[in-house]
Structures are given as C-alpha cells and as structure tokens.
Amino acid sequence: DGGITQSPKYLFRKEGQNVTLSCEQNLNHDAMYWYRQDPGQGLRLIYYSQIVNDFQKGDIAEGYSVSREKKESFPLTVTSAQKNPTAFYLCASSIRGAEVNEQYFGPGTRLTVT
C-alpha cells in the first residue's frame, strides 16, 4: 500500500451524521484522488486534486466534500446528504502532469452507516 495511509480502517456512523475520512501520503505527489468502491461497480471517482488548494468534482461528488490545505493530506467528508454512504473508500495519489504514471492506493476505509 506504499506511502499512503488511510484511517480508520473501519468506521461506523449513525445516519444523519457527517464523517471525515483521513488520507495522508508521504510520496511527495501533487495529485490525490478519492474513489468509492461498491460490489460489482468497480471504482467511481468522487473528487480529485492536482495541486494544493485546488480540487475538482469527479463522477459522484454529490453528498461529499474535500479540502486540500496541505500537499500530503486530502480528507474526505461524507455528509448527511449522501444517500447511500455505506461503501469502501479508497484514496490514491500520483505524480501530477504525467499521464504515464500510475496511481498509488491506500489500504481503504470501510464505512458503515446505520
């Protein structure tokens, strides 16, 4: 899982509560990404950030928010507006500006909302 850490590994929340997932990397990568993984649906992009203080919505951004105040950190907040928040969340990073470079993934956080 390289130099990317995600915490916690498992997270349980009650419906209606906001929750923040942590993602930290020590790879000195400019670009960072958040994906959601559901069984049989592969990975879907929530948000991505190419540089500090800038980020763009991915394919399923509704109900999520992010910040990028530091190069090494890209936290994801799952808000109460997200209708189906229970999923496996993956953070990734890559070298910016070079499409030839692969992404490095963290170990993931499994969020369960009841």
Next chain:
Amino acid sequence: AQSVAQPEDQVNVAEGNPLTVKCTYSVSGNPYLFWYVQYPNRGLQFLLKYITGDNLVKGSYGFEAEFNKSQTSFHLKKPSALVSDSALYFCAVRALTTDSWGKFQFGAGTQVVVTP
C-alpha cells in the same frame, strides 16, 4: 469520453493453467493502460502499464499484458496461475485530453479464482 470494459465478472482457472483477464477500452486520444490487483479489504496494487512501444508489457508477479490497437484491447495474462493469484483485477485507462486530464477510468473488475 473514455471507457473501459471487462467483459467477464469472474474467471475460473486451475492452478498451473494459463490465466487471461480481458479488457477493452475506448478513448479519443492515445491510451495509457494499466492493470491493478486487489486482495480482499485492501487497496489496489499496480501490476503493469502500457505507454508506448512494445505491445507486450511485462509486470509484477509474472504477469504480462498485450496491447492490441486494432482491437482496442489490453488483456492481462499469466502463463501458469497460482492459487495466490486469486483476487480482483482492474483494468484502467487514462487519455491525454484536456477534459479528462488526470482522471483514470476503471473497469468494473474481474474476480479471478484459481483452484488447486
């Protein structure tokens, strides 16, 4: 728009037999193609990538993949599968276009089951 298709939800193979996991893609520029593997409750691990040059790419753990431009395919192969190769495999594409810069498009994944 770019897209990736993995036509098989699951591939079953006996240990020692050849393993192939299929992937086809659609992009409007030069494709950069990747394969990742995921073990249960873990993040994705990079296996190999095609950028340019030789159509046969060799990667980690004895895996290789063949890029076929005319068929827009990038199938993953291993000559002799191991039980430990049982995992979920993802194909991904990146294309050098201004509207998709920085974004990966992943396939839905193919579950590989290798039986002893």
